[in-house]
Each structure stands twice: as C-alpha cells, then as structure tokens.
Amino acid sequence: MGFVSSLGIKSPSVRATNMPSPPLLLRLYCNKTRLLIGIALLFVSLHVFFGYSIFNLIPWNTSATLDHSNAIPEFLPWVPTRSQADLRIAKATILHDNRKYDTRNLALDDLHTQNFGYTSHILQTPIVRGALNKFLYLQSLIITELQKPVEEQKEWILYHDPAVFIANPHIPLHHFLPPITDVETFKTLSIIATKSESEELNTTVFFVRVSGGSLRILTEAMEMIYNVPDNGDEDEEFGVAATVLQTILSRPHHLEKVIYQSSEWYNSTSSLFYQPYYRTLAHRLLPVHYTQIIPGDNEGSNPMFPDADTVHRFWHVVREARRVLNEAKEKGHTSEQGEWWEMVAEVKEWVEGRAWDTEELERRVRVLREGLGID
Structure with missing residues (x-):
C-alpha cells in the first residue's frame, strides 16, 4: 500500500x-x-x-421572391428585350460608270436610308469583272462587319441592283425579316430571297445575314463562277449570278439556310421596291418615265405592303412546318423512311423551296401533323 x-x-x-x-x-x-x-x-x-x-x-424584389418563375439570379447579366425594329441592317448596291440612274430614285433611296438609320454601301468601281463582282463585294462587307464588336455588327444586309426602283421609302426592312423573338428557329437562316414564276432565283433584291454561314455560301458561289466562261455580256452576268447562287443553295447542306418569300413583296408599286422588266441592257439605261412607273406615288398614304398580318402568318407557317418536321423525325418519319415518308418529303420540299405559298404549305403541314398525332 x-x-x-x-x-x-x-x-x-x-x-x-x-x-x-x-x-x-x-x-x-x-x-x-x-x-x-x-x-x-x-x-x-x-x-x-x-x-x-x-x-x-439586399434589394429584394418582393414579387420575384413570391413567384420563382419570374425570379432572375443576381449573377446573370441583365439583357434588355429587343424589338423587331432593333435589328441592325445595312443596304448595299453596285453602280457602274457606264450606267445612268434617275436622280429622283436615288433621292428616294437616300430618304429610305435616313428614315430608318440604315448604313448604305455603294460600290462605284467594280472589284473584278463579271458576275463574281456581286458576291465578292458582299463577302467583303460581311467580313468587315464580323471584325467589329458583336454589339456593333450589322445583322443583315439587303442587296439590291441599282436598276431596281424605290417605290415606297416608308417601309422598314425589318418588316421582312424573321421574328427577333424566335432566334432558335431561324438561327441557321442565311439568305432571304424570291423566285420568279418559273421558280428561278431572283438576285436583284435579297437579304444576306452577316454570319459565317453566309460567307461559306458566297465562297462556294464564287468558286463555281470561276469555272463559268466570261463572254463579256453584262446581261448574262445577272443570269449567271442567279443560276450559280441557286445551284449552291440547292445543295443538301444549304437547304435550311434559305427562305423564299413572295416576289410581290419586292416587286410592285405598293411594295418597297419596284423591279421593271428590262428586255435588253439598253432598256436599263432609259430614264424612269420609260419604265411606266413614278417612284413614290403612294408616298402620301404610306401603305405597309405586305401588311403585318401577312408577314406574321408567313413566319408562323414556316416555324410550324419546321417544328412538325422535327417532331416527325423523332417519331422515325423522314423523307427517306417511315410510313409517312412521302408526306414528310412534300412538306420538306415545300418549306425549303416554296414557302411563299403559305396556304398550300399550311395545308400540307396540317395533314402531316394530324396523321402523326402531333400536338
């Protein structure tokens, strides 16, 4: 112890x-x-x-906290909603020294540019000879725009031949463009053009998007033109440019990049432009009164042609057609396979080549939608 x-x-x-x-x-x-x-x-x-x-x-928004569907996280940048009129658009044309143009038409063109704040590009000295000039010029304009900051870039360029007259300088160009609120559906669209009654592409007036996709189309067109012999015929230049561009746009990888609107939207005394028929080169040099049109006759009433409902319906039908085609593809129906392959092929062909016929396109889309049970 x-x-x-x-x-x-x-x-x-x-x-x-x-x-x-x-x-x-x-x-x-x-x-x-x-x-x-x-x-x-x-x-x-x-x-x-x-x-x-x-x-x-924290400056909380009471309504946002109560309704989570409308709440916007603080870390996301604020992006204001853009309207259709906010689209940034430029105009482009090519003048040649050997041609004469009516001064009133040029004045109306300037008035239209000023009314809506467009940037106007005019090439007075050809870069090269022949049909290649138009595509090379447009490519240079697009490349210049793409080098600018995104918020400063033009989004669309409207090209028009100098022989096309301004009929109503009070119609804005954004009136013809796809809805700015539906970016996803039309994000691949590069060309908006028209066709003649024979379904030949018209290159006297058309829209081209400022994008890499448009540069690819123009590059392929120029490459094809290099292989076309130049015989010095100026009238033929217009035909060559239209034929080559239509061939390029018909290639499978470009089919969804072009939309054809009604030719009446760009060729009547009520529309923005009027395109008189010239049979020969000499007729292109005639003063305006020989073409039987006085530009700006409807300047007082300023009608919107086509009207807003017509344009909205056009884009709605095209959007619905693309949606139904995508739904059909998910169900296993394409233009090559599936029980409804024929109807799918028809709708696809119509929306890619004949979208201006909204009634017929709408009917075909409705048949395909109901047949496949698409909402």
Whole structure:
C-alpha cells in the first residue's frame, strides 16, 4: 500500500472515499447542461441576427421572391428585350460608270436610308469583272462587319441592283425579316430571297445575314463562277449570278439556310421596291418615265405592303412546318423512311423551296401533323 501511495496512485478504497456525493454529481451535470444550452442559444441568435441583416441589405424584389418563375439570379447579366425594329441592317448596291440612274430614285433611296438609320454601301468601281463582282463585294462587307464588336455588327444586309426602283421609302426592312423573338428557329437562316414564276432565283433584291454561314455560301458561289466562261455580256452576268447562287443553295447542306418569300413583296408599286422588266441592257439605261412607273406615288398614304398580318402568318407557317418536321423525325418519319415518308418529303420540299405559298404549305403541314398525332 505504501508503494502504491509513493507512486501517486490512489487505491480503490481511497478513490471511493474522495468521490462526490450523488446530489453533487447531479448539480454538476445540470450546470454543464445549462452551459451547453446557453452556448447553443448564443450561436442560434448570432446566426439569425446576421442572416436578417444581410437579408435587409439586399434589394429584394418582393414579387420575384413570391413567384420563382419570374425570379432572375443576381449573377446573370441583365439583357434588355429587343424589338423587331432593333435589328441592325445595312443596304448595299453596285453602280457602274457606264450606267445612268434617275436622280429622283436615288433621292428616294437616300430618304429610305435616313428614315430608318440604315448604313448604305455603294460600290462605284467594280472589284473584278463579271458576275463574281456581286458576291465578292458582299463577302467583303460581311467580313468587315464580323471584325467589329458583336454589339456593333450589322445583322443583315439587303442587296439590291441599282436598276431596281424605290417605290415606297416608308417601309422598314425589318418588316421582312424573321421574328427577333424566335432566334432558335431561324438561327441557321442565311439568305432571304424570291423566285420568279418559273421558280428561278431572283438576285436583284435579297437579304444576306452577316454570319459565317453566309460567307461559306458566297465562297462556294464564287468558286463555281470561276469555272463559268466570261463572254463579256453584262446581261448574262445577272443570269449567271442567279443560276450559280441557286445551284449552291440547292445543295443538301444549304437547304435550311434559305427562305423564299413572295416576289410581290419586292416587286410592285405598293411594295418597297419596284423591279421593271428590262428586255435588253439598253432598256436599263432609259430614264424612269420609260419604265411606266413614278417612284413614290403612294408616298402620301404610306401603305405597309405586305401588311403585318401577312408577314406574321408567313413566319408562323414556316416555324410550324419546321417544328412538325422535327417532331416527325423523332417519331422515325423522314423523307427517306417511315410510313409517312412521302408526306414528310412534300412538306420538306415545300418549306425549303416554296414557302411563299403559305396556304398550300399550311395545308400540307396540317395533314402531316394530324396523321402523326402531333400536338
């Protein structure tokens, strides 16, 4: 026992003698519990206090917090909604020294440019000879735009031959373009043009998007023109340009990049442009009154042709046709396979080559939608 005591180790009997009594243990336990509870309450109070302070510092939108569908996270940049009139558009044409143009038509063209704040590009000295000139010029304009900051780039360029007359300078160009609110459906669209009654592409007036896809189309067209012999016939240049571009746009990888609108939208005394028929090059040099049109006759009434409902219906039908074709593809029906392959092929051909006939396109889309049970 002495040996154990000398080591500072108490025997069991000694420890039992020095242990506190049961009431003392109970008091110690209660005091320790109160201390732990107090610390916990202190942490909770601090958490609530700082949370409430931060909550008051943030400018919360009450309606947004109640309706989570409208809530916008603070870390996302604010993007204002753009209207159709916000589309950035430029105009381009090519003048040749050996041509004469009516001064009133040029004045109306300038008035149209000023009315809507467009940028106007006029090439007065040909870059090269022949039909290649038009595509090379448009390519140079697109490349120039793509080098600018995105927010400063033009989005579309309207090309028109100088022999095309301005009939109504009060019709905005964005009137003809796809809805700015439906970017996804028409994001691959590069060319908006018209066809003649014989379904030949008209390149006297057409829209081209400022994009890499448009550059590819123009590059392929120029490559094809290089293989076409140039006989110096200026009238033939217009035909060559239209034939080559139509051939390029008919390639499978470009079919969804072009939309054909009604030729009446761009060729009547009520529309923005009037395109008189020239039988020969000599007729292109005649003054305006020989073409039996007085540009700007409807300047007082300023009618919108086509009207807004017609344009909206056009884009709605095209959008619906593309949606139904995508739904049909998901169900296993394409222009090459599936029970409804023939109807799919018809709708696809119509939307890619004859979209201007909205009534017929709408009818075919309706038959395909009902046949496949597409909502």
